[in-house]
Amino acid sequence: xxxxxxxxxxxxxxxxxxxxxxxxxxxxxxxxxxxxxxxxxxxxxxxxxxxxxxxxxxxxxxxxxxxxxxxxxxxxxxxxxxxxxxxxxxxxxxxxxxxxxxxxxxxxxxxxxxxxxxxxxxxxxxxxxxxxxxxxxxxxxxxxxxxxxxxxxxxxxxxxxxxxxxxxxxxxxxxxxxxxxxxxxxxxxxxxxxxxxxxxxxxxxxxxxxxxxxxxxxxxxxxxxxxxxxxxxxxxxxxxxxxxxxxxxxxxxxxxxxxxxxxxxxxxxxxxxxxxxxxxxxxxxxxxxxxxxxxxxxxxxxxxxxxxxxxxxxxxxxxxxxxxxxxxxxxxxxxxxxxxxxxxxxxxxxxxxxxxxxxxxxxxxxxxxxxxxxxxxxxxxxxxxxxxxxxxxxxxxxxxxxxxxxxxxxxxxxxxxxxxxxxxxxxxxxxxxxxxxxxxxxxxxxxxxxxxxxxxxxxxxxxxxxxxxxxxxxxxxxxxxxxxxxxxxxxxxxxxxxxxxxxxxxxxxxxxxxxxxxxxxxxxxxxxxxxxxxxxxxxxx
Ligand code: DQQ
Numbered sequence: 001x002x003x004x005x006x007x008x009x010x011x012x013x014x015x016x017x018x019x020x021x022x023x024x025x026x027x028x029x030x031x032x033x034x035x036x037x038x039x040x041x042x043x044x045x046x047x048x049x050x051x052x053x054x055x056x057x058x059x060x061x062x063x064x065x066x067x068x069x070x071x072x073x074x075x076x077x078x079x080x081x082x083x084x085x086x087x088x089x090x091x092x093x094x095x096x097x098x099x100x101x102x103x104x105x106x107x108x109x110x111x112x113x114x115x116x117x118x119x120x121x122x123x124x125x126x127x128x129x130x131x132x133x134x135x136x137x138x139x140x141x142x143x144x145x146x147x148x149x150x151x152x153x154x155x156x157x158x159x160x161x162x163x164x165x166x167x168x169x170x171x172x173x174x175x176x177x178x179x180x181x182x183x184x185x186x187x188x189x190x191x192x193x194x195x196x197x198x199x200x201x202x203x204x205x206x207x208x209x210x211x212x213x214x215x216x217x218x219x220x221x222x223x224x225x226x227x228x229x230x231x232x233x234x235x236x237x238x239x240x241x242x243x244x245x246x247x248x249x250x251x252x253x254x255x256x257x258x259x260x261x262x263x264x265x266x267x268x269x270x271x272x273x274x275x276x277x278x279x280x281x282x283x284x285x286x287x288x289x290x291x292x293x294x295x296x297x298x299x300x301x302x303x304x305x306x307x308x309x310x311x312x313x314x315x316x317x318x319x320x321x322x323x324x325x326x327x328x329x330x331x332x333x334x335x336x337x338x339x340x341x342x343x344x345x346x347x348x349x350x351x352x353x354x355x356x357x358x359x360x361x362x363x364x365x366x367x368x369x370x371x372x373x374x375x376x377x378x379x380x381x382x383x384x385x386x387x388x389x390x391x392x393x394x395x396x397x398x399x400x401x402x403x404x405x406x407x408x409x410x411x412x413x414x415x416x417x418x419x420x421x422x423x424x425x426x427x428x429x430x431x432x433x434x435x436x437x438x439x440x441x442x443x444x445x446x447x448x449x450x451x452x453x454x455x456x457x458x459x460x461x462x463x464x465x466x467x468x469x470x471x472x473x474x475x476x477x478x479x480x481x482x483x484x485x486x487x488x489x490x491x492x493x494x495x496x497x498x499x500x501x502x503x504x505x506x507x508x509x510x511x512x513x514x515x516x517x518x519x520x521x522x523x524x525x526x527x528x529x530x531x532x533x534x535x536x537x538x539x540x541x
Contacts, residue, residue: 001016001017001308001309001310002307002308002309005308006484006485006508006509007300007308007484007485007503008308008310008484008485009313009483009484009485009486010369010483010484010535010536010537010538011061011316011337011340011369011483011535011536011537011538011540012296012313012314012315012316012483012486012488013035013055013063013313013314013540014310014312014313014314014540014541015037015039015053015055015065015310015541016065016310016541017044017309017310018039018040018041018042018043018044018309018310018311019039019040019043019044019045019046019047019310019311019312020037020038020039020053020295020310020311020312020313020314021037021038021039021046021050021278021295021297021312022037022038022083022205022277022278022280022295023035023036023037023278023279023280023293023294023295023314024036024037024038024052024083024084024085024098024280025052025084025085025086025096025098026086026280026281026282026291026293027086027088027094027282028282028283028284028285028286029088029092029094029120029122030092030120031058031120031286032056032057032058032120032121032122033056033057033058033059033060033284034054034055034056034086034122035054035055035056035057035063035293035314036052036053036054036069036070036096037052037053037054037055037295037314038050038052038053038082038083039051039052039053039068041053041068044302044305044306044308044309044310044311045302045305045311048080049072049078049079049080049081049101050080050081050082051068051069051070051071051072051080051081052068052069052070052081052098053065053068054066054067054068054069054122054123055540056121056122059336059339060291060317060334060336061334061336061337061339061340061538062538062539062540063538063539063540063541064121065541066121066122066123067123067124069123069124069125070096070098070112070125073126073127074127074131075102075103076100076102076108076110076127076131076132077098077100077101077102077110077127077131078100078101078102078103079100079101079102079103079105080100080101081098081099081100081101081110082098082099082100082101082107082148082149083098083099083148083149083204083205083278084096084097084098084099084109084110084149084150085097085098085150085151085152085153085280086152086282087152087153087161087163087184087222089184092117093113093114093117094113094114094122095111095112095113095184096111096112096113096125097109097110097111097112097133097150097153097163098110098112098150099147099148099149099150100131100132102132102135104144105145106135106136106144106145107136107144107145107146107147107148108131108132108134108135108136108144109132109133109134109135109150109165109187110127110131110132110133111127111128111130111131111133111184111185112125112126112127112128113125113126113128128185130185133185133186133187134150134165134179134187134189140189141169142167142177143167143168143169146166146167146168146202147165147166147167147177148165148166148167148204149165149166149204149205149206150163150164150165151163151164151165151206151207151208152207152209152222152282153181153184153222154208154222154223155223156223156225156252159182160180160181160182161180161181161182161184162178162179162180162255163178163179163181163187164176164177164178164179164194164206164208165177165179165206166202166203166204166205166206166235167193167202167203168201168202168203168238171198171199172198172199172200172201173196173197173198173199173200174196174197174200174201174202174203174235174237174264175193175195175196175197175203176193176194176195176196176203176206176208176233176235177189177190177193177194178190178192178193178194178255190255192255192256194208194233194255194256194257195233195256195257195258195259195264197263197264197265199265200235200237200239200264200265201237201238201239202237202238202239203235203236203237203238203264204235204236204237204238204278205235205236205243205278205279205280206233206234206235206236207232207233207234207235207279207280207281208222208231208232208233208234208257209222209231209232209281209283209290210222210224210225210229210230210231210232210250211229211230211231211232211247211290211320211321211322211329212228212229212230212321212322213228213229213230213322213326214228214324215321215322215323215324216228216321216322217289217319217321217330218288218289218321219283219284219287219288219289219290219291219319219320219321220283220290221283221285222283225250225252230247230248230249230260230322230326231247231248231249231250231257232245232246232247232322232329233245233246233248233257233259233264234246234271234279235264236277236278236279237264237265237266239266240266241277242266242270242276242277243270243271243272243276243277243278243279243294244262244263244264244265244266244268244269244270245262245268245269245270245271245329246259246260246261246262246263246264246268246269247259247260247261247262247322247326247327247328247329248260248261260326261326261327261328269328269329270465271292271294271329271331271497272294272315272497272498272499273394273395273447273463273464273465273496273497273498274296274447274463274489274497274498274499274500275296275297275299275463275499275500275501276294276295276296276315276497276499277294277295277296277297278294278295279292279293279294279295280292280293280294281293281320289319289334290319290320290321291317291318291319291320291334292317292318292319292320292331293314293315293317294314294315294499295312295313295314295315296312296313296314296315296486296499296501297311297312297501298311298312298501299449299458299459299460299461299500299501299502299503300455300457300458300459300501300503301457301458303457304455304457304458304503313485313486315486315488315499316333316334316337316481316488317333317334317337318331318332318333318334318497319331319332319333319334319335323495325468327468328468328495330493330494330495331490331494331497332490332494333479333481333488333490337371337481338371340371340535340536340537340538341371341533341534341535341536342365342366342533342534342535342536345364345365345534346365346531346532346533347362347363347364347365347530347531347532348530348531348532349362349527349529349530350527350528350529350530351526351527351528352526352527352530353379353524353525353526353527354376354412354517354519354524354525354526354527355519355524356383356519356520356521356522356523356524357406357519357520357522358518358519359415359516359517359518360516360517360518361514361515361516362414362515362516362517362530362532365515365532365533365534366510366534366535367416367417367482367507367513367514367515368417368482368483368484368507368508368510368513369482369483369484369534369535369537370480370481370482370515370532370533370534370535371479371480371481371482371532371533371535372414372478372479372480372482372515372530372531372532372533373477373478373479373529373530373531373532374414374477374478374479374480374517374527374529374530374531375475375476375477375478375527375528375529375530376412376431376475376476376477376478376525376526376527376528377475377476377525377526377527377528378409378433378471378472378476378523378525379523379524379525379526380523380524381409381435381441381472381523382523383408383409383521383522383523384408384409384433384434384435384441384523385407385408385409385433385434385435386434386435387434387435387436387437387442389436389437394444394464394465394466395462395463395464395465397444397464398444398446398447398448398462398463398464399448399450399461399462401432401444401446402428402446402448402450402451402462403415403426403428403430403446403448403451403518403520404423404428404451404520405520406520406521406522407432407520407521407522408433408521408522408523409432409433409434409521409522409523409525410430410431410432410433410444410519410520410521410525411428411430411431411432411446411518411519411520411521412430412431412517412518412519412520412521412525413428413429413430413431413478413517413518414428414429414430414478414480414515414516414517414518415427415428415515415516415517415518416428416429416480416482416487416515417452417482417487417502417504417507417513418507418513418514418515418516419504419506419507419512419513419514420506420512420514423451424451424454424506425451425452425453425454425504425505425506425507426451426452426507427447427448427449427451427452427487427500427502427504428446428447428448428451428518429445429446429447429448429478429480429487429489429491429498430445430446430448430518431443431444431445431446431471431476431478431491431492432444432446432521433471441470441471441472442466443466443467443469443471443476443492444464444465444466444467445464445465445466445467445489445491445492445496445498446462446463446464446498447462447463447464447487447489447498447500448462449461449462449463449500449502450462452500452502452503452504453502453503453504453505454505454506455503455505458502458503459501463498463500464498465496465498467491467492467495467496468492468495469492469493469495474493475528476491476492477491477492477493477494478490478491478492479491481535482515483535485501485502485503486499486500486501486502487499487500487502488500515532517530
């Protein structure tokens with residue numbers, strides 16, 4: 001790749017060059033974290049048979065590249081190795097199940113083991129001789145082009161392993177097929193899927209895991225069941241490219257899952273309302289946390305990707321747990337990422353009034369590589385705009401009422417990647433508050449990319465969602481991780497996440513890249529606290 005790289009990330013995971021997509025097989029083994037990923041070693045597009053890239057880490061922040069693996073080895077993966085997951089078998093023995101493309105490009109499920117369990121880096125893997133271990137047959141009515149992405153397996157007290165495979169059937173019903181096995185090698189398809197939903201299309205990269213009720217932030221290992229536990233089923237919707245999830249109950253007698261919250265379609269809850277796909281969790285037994293990894297594709301043209309020599313990054317690993325309300329998941333960047341915060345200079349501000357119509361500089365930090373935490377207090381509700389009940393699409397509302405559109409209470413928030421006070425280029429992450437007919441407040445959180453780059457070939461879609469907070473009783477918090485071509489935002493007490501990819505043309509070097517707190521509403525708001533850190537570069541590729 002060329003040496004001039006204004007868009008390369010400093011602390012978001014990416015390989016040294018070429019195409020990367022889904023995170024695969026994350027696990028903690030003998031004190032080492034493993035991350036595999038879908039990779040094309042030969043170019044910046046998803047072309048040819050993908051293999052698995054592999055990196056290892058002691059903290060999920062700094063990574064060491066390991067040899068490529070899951071290269072074509074036998075008929076079961078001769079045309080490529082697609083996504084899959086790791087399971088730690090009894091005796092601390094990792095195994096990986098992934099989707100292989102066989103000589104007919106049919107999707108089959110493939111089992112792999114490490115060659116040497118004494119090597120904590122698990123550098124070399126081999127495919128079990130019996131592969132494929134699950135495959136389409138004339139009897140099982142599986143469509144060999146939509147049958148993929150095995151989950152981490154879990155075991156119930158009956159001694160059987162279970163695993164899910166994403167699938168789609170006639171009339172676009174999406175489903176998660178359930179297979180059982182005693183020995184991890186011989187798998188039998190259960191009569192009923194764990195769950196299915198009409199007209200949702202292909203379910204890619206399903207993930208199924210337990211979470212504690214009552215706001216307990218601790219993670220739980222995948223096989224644990226019990227009275228204090230709910231289950232989460234997440235799928236990646238191939239049609240809309242969104243990661244949606246439901247929260248519900250897992251009936252282990254019937255091996256069936258029933259959601260209480262969410263639907264398996266686009267109107268459901270999402271992990272992230274921006275550019276984010278094919279995510280996967282794993283249980284970190286050392287920290288007792290469940291960790292979520294995801295892929296953020298480029299928003300630049302293929303020509304620009306070819307010029308920079310790479311395409312795709314992963315988001316910052318997030319700890320994930322169930323909110324006390326039981327109505328949604330909460331996500332927060334892993335605490336290790338805070339080790340990258342530079343001790344000085346740090347920009348701090350407390351108790352400052354941000355006047356309606358003002359722009360306030362956050363100075364002295366490296367604005368293209370920063371971590372910003374900020375909280376706002378609403379001062380007066382007089383100017384709040386009326387909410388129109390026809391506004392059912394928050395993303396559309398965010399694009400109609402972008403960062404530069406003046407309002408009553410809001411928009412207020414952060415302007416990142418800003419070249420100058422002239423506002424030629426900026427990305428705005430902000431809140432806007434409305435009052436609904438029932439006198440309840442509606443809080444909208446947006447990430448506005450429409451002015452993020454003077455280069456017209458980028459995708460500059462604006463993202464956003466409504467957030468479940470009461471702006472009168474609670475401060476509105478915002479954390480934004482800025483990293484050269486990514487703006488990853490966590491809003492409203494960690495309740496909403498939005499990842500955006502941006503490619504500023506002016507705000508790229510130290511001098512030109514600025515950060516501001518802005519308020520384009522009539523009403524003043526107060527900053528109750530703001531801390532901004534420059535971030536160190538992680539050692540990655
Ligand atoms: N990417 C993989 C598939 C998966 C898709 C292929 C999701 O296994 O369904 O690279 O992005």
